[in-house]
């Protein structure tokens with residue numbers, strides 16, 4: 001059996017932290033108290049005007065490759081999860097491959113599953129490695145959500161930030177990824193969307209994020225709980241044997257409710273939403289990198305990564321660190 005094992009992680013946050021008070025100073029009709037109480041978010045980062053998603057992805061990827069201690073030329077698969085690609089096409093993964101200096105490489109493509117994107121990308125890379133189709137994958141979540149926020153909608157613009165996270169995934173004889181499970185239910189597409197399109201030289205429809213916050217909240221808590229149980233069941237372990245849960249960082253109240261549903265101490269959850277905000281597909285790999293680098297996650301521990309996002313999509317990957 002060929003396992004897929006994470007051998008290095010990296011992350012990148014652009015610029016300086018933007019606090020809630022900074023948003024107030026920029027003219028948004030909100031307050032630090034409202035944002036902290038409803039979401040747990042204290043700060044987020046925004047990319048500079050000149051920075052693209054592929055630039056953020058490049059920084060996170062370099063750190064992951066350095067942590068893995070591998071030659072960049074040995075990477076034969078790149079998957080970038082993003083909902084804010086540099087262009088309509090080519091894919092951000094193609095642009096990242098070029099920026100990494102890889103020539104005549106293996107497959108490089110984007111995955112679009114919004115805030116579940118990294119989990120979808122990691123599960124996809126695992127299938128490539130498990131089948132023998134490739135040996136070493138770079139899997140990235142990278143976003144510049146600041147570009148799709150309506151700054152006149154205080155109910156959404158205070159929630160999101162920019163960033164990138166990456167992992168290097170290697171073919172291995174020892175475990176690795178133990179299980180992965182992905183779900184989609186398109187009938188909920190309207191509760192979280194950016195319903196614009198580029199057509200005949202114009203943007204048709206809205207290019208800004210729209211959300212029914214309360215519907216998203218209920219949906220997220222239910223599926224983050226269910227999918228954790230499902231992934232553990234497929235791997236043949238109990239949820240009590242999970243050492244760390246790294247959920248999509250949408251909102252502290254979603255994370256607390258998920259922990260309660262799973263009967264899991266909140267201390268076993270890696271929580272970065274306070275400092276990063278919601279960075280969509282970047283949130284899980286950035287939180288993973290934080291907990292790897294500060295030594296919380298130790299070799300051999302069971303780590304559950306889980307995401308939920310527009311589509312609606314949700315999924316989990318359970319792995320041995």
Ligand code: ACO
Pocket residue numbers: 029030031034035038039115154155156158159192211212213214216217220248249250251253254278280308309310
């Ligand atoms: N600052 C101050 N007041 C605000 C703000 C703000 N930023 N935003 C909304 N309000 C006000 C509203 O105008 C409203 O005022 P009113 O009572 O005078 O009409 C009041 O706060 C309540 O508004 P609601 O929208 O009902 O607020 P709610 O309690 O639902 O909280 C929130 C909103 C935080 C978005 C909540 O619904 C939530 O946590 N949803 C989860 C959604 C989420 O996290 N999405 C992230 C993206 S999805 C994903 O990642 C999977």
